[in-house]
Amino acid sequence: MTASLYDPLRMGDIALANRIVMAPLTRNRAGAGQVPTQLMTEYYRQRANPETGAGLIVTEASQISPMGQGYLDTPGIYSPEQVAGWKRVTDAVHGEGGKIVIQLWHVGRISHVSLLPGGAQPVSSTNRPANGKTFIAGGFAPVSAPRALRTDEIPGLIADYRRAAGLAMQAGFDGVELHAANGYLIEQFLRDSINDRSDDYGGSVENRTRLLAEVLQAITAEIGGGRTGVRLSPITPSNDAGQDSDAQATYGRALERVAPLGLAYVHVVEGATGGPRDLSAQGVAPFDYAALRAHHRGAWMVNNAYDRPMAEAAVHNGTADLVAFGKLFIANPDLGRRLRQGAPLNPLDTATLYGGDAHGYTDYPALVD
Ligand code: 8OZ
Numbered sequence: 001m002t003a004s005l006y007d008p009l010r011m012g013d014i015a016l017a018n019r020i021v022m023a024p025l026t027r028n029r030a031g032a033g034q035v036p037t038q039l040m041t042e043y044y045r046q047r048a049n050p051e052t053g054a055g056l057i058v059t060e061a062s063q064i065s066p067m068g069q070g071y072l073d074t075p076g077i078y079s080p081e082q083v084a085g086w087k088r089v090t091d092a093v094h095g096e097g098g099k100i101v102i103q104l105w106h107v108g109r110i111s112h113v114s115l116l117p118g119g120a121q122p123v124s125s126t127n128r129p130a131n132g133k134t135f136i137a138g139g140f141a142p143v144s145a146p147r148a149l150r151t152d153e154i155p156g157l158i159a160d161y162r163r164a165a166g167l168a169m170q171a172g173f174d175g176v177e178l179h180a181a182n183g184y185l186i187e188q189f190l191r192d193s194i195n196d197r198s199d200d201y202g203g204s205v206e207n208r209t210r211l212l213a214e215v216l217q218a219i220t221a222e223i224g225g226g227r228t229g230v231r232l233s234p235i236t237p238s239n240d241a242g243q244d245s246d247a248q249a250t251y252g253r254a255l256e257r258v259a260p261l262g263l264a265y266v267h268v269v270e271g272a273t274g275g276p277r278d279l280s281a282q283g284v285a286p287f288d289y290a291a292l293r294a295h296h297r298g299a300w301m302v303n304n305a306y307d308r309p310m311a312e313a314a315v316h317n318g319t320a321d322l323v324a325f326g327k328l329f330i331a332n333p334d335l336g337r338r339l340r341q342g343a344p345l346n347p348l349d350t351a352t353l354y355g356g357d358a359h360g361y362t363d364y365p366a367l368v369d
Contacts, residue, residue: 005315006340011299012264013226014174016099017050019315020336022057023303023326024103028355034076036085041092043362046333048098053336057093061105061179064164066117070107071135073355077102077164083171090172101175102168104161108185109146110239112136122146125188125195130240151199162218175227175264178216182273183239186212190250193242209254216258225262233269235279235287243284255295265299277305308339334366343367
């Protein structure tokens with residue numbers, strides 16, 4: 001039986017009205033204490049009704065601890081005030097009949113001392129800094145040099161992820177998505193282009209996939225595999241991640257290893273996040289996503305530059321169960337309705353993506369009835 005982008009889907013323990021997903025999108029509009037604001041609540045509410053918006057919302061990446069933050073004004077999921085702020089968001093989304101999971105984030109070395117407690121150094125798999133910039137109070141700045149986490153610090157890090165997953169349930173989320181993509185902490189362990197450790201968390205594929213596996217083990221022990229997803233980006237060069245020497249083997253083993261956890265979904269960024277899907281011009285071998293999928297029995301979510309024909313085809317031909325849309329959902333609060341109708345789409349204003357107020361955030365127009 002062939003499915004449509006507009007058909008319902010049971011994804012683990014989460015029942016969705018359709019397969020249209022709002023992708024995780026950093027917007028840098030959290031309030032003091034990295035607390036979700038009323039404006040953020042309105043932004044998510046506008047996109048929550050599955051009749052007009054998304055079947056599932058994945059929130060913007062949200063740090064699991066103060067050390068997990070890498071940019072100005074990103075929300076957290078570690079304090080009671082943050083839980084209360086997110087509860088306003090989940091109540092609003094559920095009030096529209098929608099579903100929402102929170103993306104759990106630790107940036108690792110993609111951070112700056114000015115954002116971290118007591119001016120601490122960022123932590124990573126490595127002491128080597130990324131060649132890149134982050135956004136801090138004064139504007140863009142080069143990321144700070146990290147220090148490699150000691151082996152005896154890793155249990156505490158895993159405990160932070162587990163606690164965040166528990167807090168997400170208190171905040172009323174339908175589940176969580178582990179951010180294991182885009183050159184952030186988990187990917188800093190996965191790829192041998194970054195990970196230069198000699199302990200049990202570095203070297204072999206088995207060792208480099210260990211942190212991902214242990215974090216997912218801890219999260220699923222807390223909230224269940226049926227409420228847990230993971231986002232991977234096997235070949236993205238984002239955040240100076242380089243390329244793993246054998247991405248197919250590394251990412252394949254990662255999913256094979258977590259298969260017993262029965263994850264609700266795997267979310268894969270195809271190609272360069274927010275950029276080209278085909279990286280052959282950059283000398284990157286094509287990645288076999290179907291081979292990766294063979295290691296996972298649950299729902300398969302795809303992302304990156306999908307338009308209406310591509311998304312409809314992917315679900316129709318079974319390449320994917322769900323399609324996540326990023327830029328299109330920023331500019332079109334009623335993207336679901338527009339896709340269904342083949343209606344024109346609003347253009348994206350790139351000047352208002354990161355930080356600011358309601359402009360370019362909650363003031364994109366919906367279609368008029
Ligand atoms: C854009 C700006 C800052 C962060 C990601 C969380 O790439 C992000 C991000 C994107 O996953």
